[in-house]
Amino acid sequence: MRRLGVALLGAGRMGQLHAELLGALPEVRVVAVADPLRENAERGAFLARAEETYLEPLEALDHPGVEAVVIATPTPTHAALIREAARRRQAVFCEKPLALDLASTEAALKEVEAYGIPFQIGFQRRYDPGYAQAKALLEGGEIGRVDQFRAVSRDPAPPSLEYLEASGGIAVDMAIHDLDLARFLVGEVVEVQAWGAARVDPRIGALGDWDTVSLLLRFESGALGVVENSRRAVYGYDIRTEVFGERGKLVVEALPKTPLYRYGPGEEVRLDHYRYFTDRFREAYRLELQAFARGVLEGRPLSPGPRDARESLRLALAATRSLREGRPVRVEEVA
Numbered sequence: 001m002r003r004l005g006v007a008l009l010g011a012g013r014m015g016q017l018h019a020e021l022l023g024a025l026p027e028v029r030v031v032a033v034a035d036p037l038r039e040n041a042e043r044g045a046f047l048a049r050a051e052e053t054y055l056e057p058l059e060a061l062d063h064p065g066v067e068a069v070v071i072a073t074p075t076p077t078h079a080a081l082i083r084e085a086a087r088r089r090q091a092v093f094c095e096k097p098l099a100l101d102l103a104s105t106e107a108a109l110k111e112v113e114a115y116g117i118p119f120q121i122g123f124q125r126r127y128d129p130g131y132a133q134a135k136a137l138l139e140g141g142e143i144g145r146v147d148q149f150r151a152v153s154r155d156p157a158p159p160s161l162e163y164l165e166a167s168g169g170i171a172v173d174m175a176i177h178d179l180d181l182a183r184f185l186v187g188e189v190v191e192v193q194a195w196g197a198a199r200v201d202p203r204i205g206a207l208g209d210w211d212t213v214s215l216l217l218r219f220e221s222g223a224l225g226v227v228e229n230s231r232r233a234v235y236g237y238d239i240r241t242e243v244f245g246e247r248g249k250l251v252v253e254a255l256p257k258t259p260l261y262r263y264g265p266g267e268e269v270r271l272d273h274y275r276y277f278t279d280r281f282r283e284a285y286r287l288e289l290q291a292f293a294r295g296v297l298e299g300r301p302l303s304p305g306p307r308d309a310r311e312s313l314r315l316a317l318a319a320t321r322s323l324r325e326g327r328p329v330r331v332e333e334v335a
Contacts, residue, residue: 010073011035011044019048034060143245149225154233194322
């Protein structure tokens with residue numbers, strides 16, 4: 001089997017997860033890992049079984065064995081690295097979002113399209129077996145016309161303030177996953193109304209951000225949706241999605257983590273729970289990277305692709321505008 005030569009750019013929390021998963025894929029040979037922190041680069045290289053480590057991403061891109069790149073660096077660096085990879089005719093897998101604004105997104109995707117390189121954006125939930133099966137059932141008409149969509153995502157604790165300052169806000173950093181699922185499962189969204197508050201940490205509000213939000217969605221089909229996000233759930237990572245239609249509903253929820261319910265005296269029932277998103281979606285991350293490698297090697301289209309990167313960000317930016325302006329925002333207003 002021919003193996004795809006990959007450079008991993010960024011070996012922080014997400015990068016090290018990708019390093020471990022890439023290192024175990026039979027379709028992949030990690031030839032380079034780059035991170036400005038030497039200990040991260042070395043740890044990532046160890047996990048990925050990589051040949052070389054670099055402190056500068058561009059040096060990794062120039063390694064002669066690189067055919068594709070996996071970008072897990074901070075979001076503000078994504079667009080420039082995509083352009084550099086495109087100019088080297090290297091396929092790109094990039095963690096979401098591609099950028100924090102549409103202009104940078106469009107500039108990077110213009111080069112992707114100009115050089116004709118394969119491109120995949122990292123919305124890993126699409127590869128989770130539950131969501132993938134829900135998509136297939138919906139396409140097969142399992143519940144008929146879809147009338148309502150609901151998604152809940154709550155993290156166990158907020159990230160650092162330093163991270164939040166460069167994150168683009170809760171809609172772009174966090175809700176974008178649920179907004180992508182809305183598009184994936186139900187279709188395009190035409191309007192969003194959002195409310196937000198700083199209920200967890202007033203310092204997040206002082207940054208001009210929110211840690212607790214509720215979004216209302218109006219789909220092109222006429223269906224309606226709700227997205228709820230919080231930066232704090234003291235019991236662990238909390239995620240579920242429901243699609244309701246004329247002939248029933250589909251619910252995606254991985255509970256418990258271990259398929260075991262412990263019944264004790266009286267009414268007590270105990271079960272375990274996912275603590276982090278990397279735990280809940282570990283298999284989805286593996287499957288998306290495998291799909292990327294196989295797609296590049298076999299010359300097949302990649303998904304989610306450029307349009308998904310663009311339109312999910314547009315929707316997240318519309319939600320951000322609604323949060324700031326306190327009004328419904330048509331997605332077409334965000335250009």
